[in-house]
Amino acid sequence: MTTEHAQNQSFAGHVGYVLRANPVTMLAFAMLGFLIICAIFGPSFVPFDPLASGDQILQPPSWAHWFGTDHLGRDVFSRVIVATRLDMAISIGAVALSFVAGSILGCAAGFWGGWWDAVISRGLDMIMAFPLFVLAMGIVAALGNTVENVIYATAVINTPFYARVVRAEVNIRREAGFVQAAKLAGNSDLRVVALHIFPNALPPMMVQVSLNMGWAVLNAAGLSFIGLGVRPPTPEWGIMVAEGANYIISGEWWLAVFPGLWLMFAVFTFNLLGDGLRDIVDPRQRR
Numbered sequence: 001m002t003t004e005h006a007q008n009q010s011f012a013g014h015v016g017y018v019l020r021a022n023p024v025t026m027l028a029f030a031m032l033g034f035l036i037i038c039a040i041f042g043p044s045f046v047p048f049d050p051l052a053s054g055d056q057i058l059q060p061p062s063w064a065h066w067f068g069t070d071h072l073g074r075d076v077f078s079r080v081i082v083a084t085r086l087d088m089a090i091s092i093g094a095v096a097l098s099f100v101a102g103s104i105l106g107c108a109a110g111f112w113g114g115w116w117d118a119v120i121s122r123g124l125d126m127i128m129a130f131p132l133f134v135l136a137m138g139i140v141a142a143l144g145n146t147v148e149n150v151i152y153a154t155a156v157i158n159t160p161f162y163a164r165v166v167r168a169e170v171n172i173r174r175e176a177g178f179v180q181a182a183k184l185a186g187n188s189d190l191r192v193v194a195l196h197i198f199p200n201a202l203p204p205m206m207v208q209v210s211l212n213m214g215w216a217v218l219n220a221a222g223l224s225f226i227g228l229g230v231r232p233p234t235p236e237w238g239i240m241v242a243e244g245a246n247y248i249i250s251g252e253w254w255l256a257v258f259p260g261l262w263l264m265f266a267v268f269t270f271n272l273l274g275d276g277l278r279d280i281v282d283p284r285q286r287r
Contacts, residue, residue: 028272035266039085048075050082050235058252068254070243076254080262083235087266090147091216094154095209101155102162103205107193109163110170117167124160132157136219140228150229154216161208169201206277214270221263237263 020026048054048065054073061068067076109120127135139153173179174197182196183189217237223229224238232239237259244255 024272028269031265031269032273035084035088035269038081039088042081042084046075046078046081048078050074050079051233058247058255060252061254067258068252070240070255071247076240076258079235079240080237080259083237083240083259084262084266086147086230086234086236087217087220087263090151090154090220091213091266091270093151094158094216094219095212097151097155098158098212099162099205099209102159103166103198103201105159106163106166106201107170107198110167111174111189111193111197113171120163121167124163127157128160133219133222136223137226137228140223145223145228145231147230150220150223153223154219157219158212158216161212162205165204165208166198166201169204170197173197173200207274210270210272210274210277213273214267217263217266217270 043050052074054069054075056065056069057073058071059065059069065075065077067080070076070079105120105124109117130138136153136157139156140149143149143152170193179192179196182192187196220229221236221238221241224236225242227242229238230236232243240259241256241263244252244257244259247253247255
């Protein structure tokens with residue numbers, strides 16, 4: 001058995017142990033798996049074309065249309081399922097960009113300090129000085145309401161969270177004994193930061209990732225709700241809630257309720273993932 005194979009088996013066993021030890025984490029991963037399946041395979045298996053209009057306008061939920069139909073006769077269930085791919089892509093893309101940018105900035109500020117720390121910290125303070133959703137609105141309004149710009153805007157407002165967490169963790173450990181030993185062994189500063197210090201910052205960052213995934217979904221839906229996000233007729237939860245809000249008073253509650261519930265389900269799933277992701281990546285939790 002090779003060393004790499006043994007490490008893979010050890011990591012898989014550790015993941016299994018974390019899931020068995022925490023039923024809430026297992027439930028969260030099951031819910032995440034369900035969302036991923038909907039995102040990947042949902043558009044191929046929905047019963048109706050999410051963009052196709054029909055004659056059955058504003059029909060309540062039934063066996064034919066599980067979530068009812070909207071004002072153009074489109075099947076709400078099909079649109080909700082298809083929208084999962086877009087909202088998940090926005091969330092994952094924004095969090096990935098902010099994770100990478102925040103990690104680099106935080107490591108530079110925490111390890112080298114000095115003017116690096118001063119410049120980066122003041123830049124992050126400038127971002128945090130604005131109400132974050134208002135800042136995202138301004139970025140999208142300036143660049144144009146496209147999916148890419150929604151991702152960039154969400155990444156910008158999330159970057160300070162990761163940078164501050166990494167800066168604190170790196171700053172605490174840069175003088176630790178294992179860091180000094182790595183330097184004496186001939187490792188460069190970049191190698192020491194990347195391989196010896198940064199992995200210890202991952203556990204708290206995983207909690208931040210799960211929270212930011214939910215926030216990114218809400219941010220994208222909020223921008224679409226006010227007309228600055230994804231453009232109709234593209235299926236997206238925020239757009240569907242905005243369109244359905246016009247019909248709640250007249251009794252067509254399903255137009256806003258079902259997309260809103262799906263959005264709530266996604267955010268709830270990401271919020272539950274935090275502790276499990278932290279335990280999985282924490283070196284101290286390895287058995």
